Amino acid sequence: MQRTSRTAAAAAIALVFLAGCTSGLRRPVVSAVATPDAQGVQRVTVHLHSFYFEPNRIVVHAGKPVELELHNSGHMIPHSFTIAAPGLTVNQGTWMRAARVRFTPTRPDSYTFFCHVDGHAKKGMTGTLVVEP
Numbered sequence: 664m665q666r667t668s669r670t671a672a673a674a675a676i677a678l679v680f681l682a683g684c685t686s687g688l689r690r691p692v693v694s695a696v697a698t699p700d701a702q703g704v705q706r707v708t709v710h711l712h713s714f715y716f717e718p719n720r721i722v723v724h725a726g727k728p729v730e731l732e733l734h735n736s737g738h739m740i741p742h743s744f745t746i747a748a749p750g751l752t753v754n755q756g757t758w759m760r761a762a763r764v765r766f767t768p769t770r771p772d773s774y775t776f777f778c779h780v781d782g783h784a785k786k787g788m789t790g791t792l793v794v795e796p
């Protein structure tokens with residue numbers, strides 16, 4: 664009897680967590696084109712959901728600093744914004760709050776960004792950074 668109610672409670676908790684998580688595998692492309700501010704910094708705000716980025720396509724120009732303001736919208740779930748490509752490495756984690764990361768891409772190309780936490784990238788937590796000349 665007690666075992667059954669414990670199982671039911673565990674199932675209910677699992678449902679609550681699952682309800683807050685959305686697969687990012689079939690999400691539409693949401694694009695953000697950075698415009699440099701007065702200091703020439705290309706600022707973009709990125710929301711890290713479970714399990715997708717919004718926007719999931721970021722367009723910037725090479726040779727100017729990019730500053731991303733990362734907001735973790737996942738409840739109790741850590742996320743990261745990671746790029747691991749030759750010539751461009753970015754890795755910034757967030758846990759329950761916002762974080763800022765700054766980098767300057769030098770080579771025009773398309774770079775995949777992803778969340779390196781657990782299997783989040785496989786659940787669709789990926790995006791594309793387009794670096795234009």
Ligand SMILES: [Cu+2]
Pocket residue numbers: 714741742743778779780783788
């Ligand atoms: Cu994640």
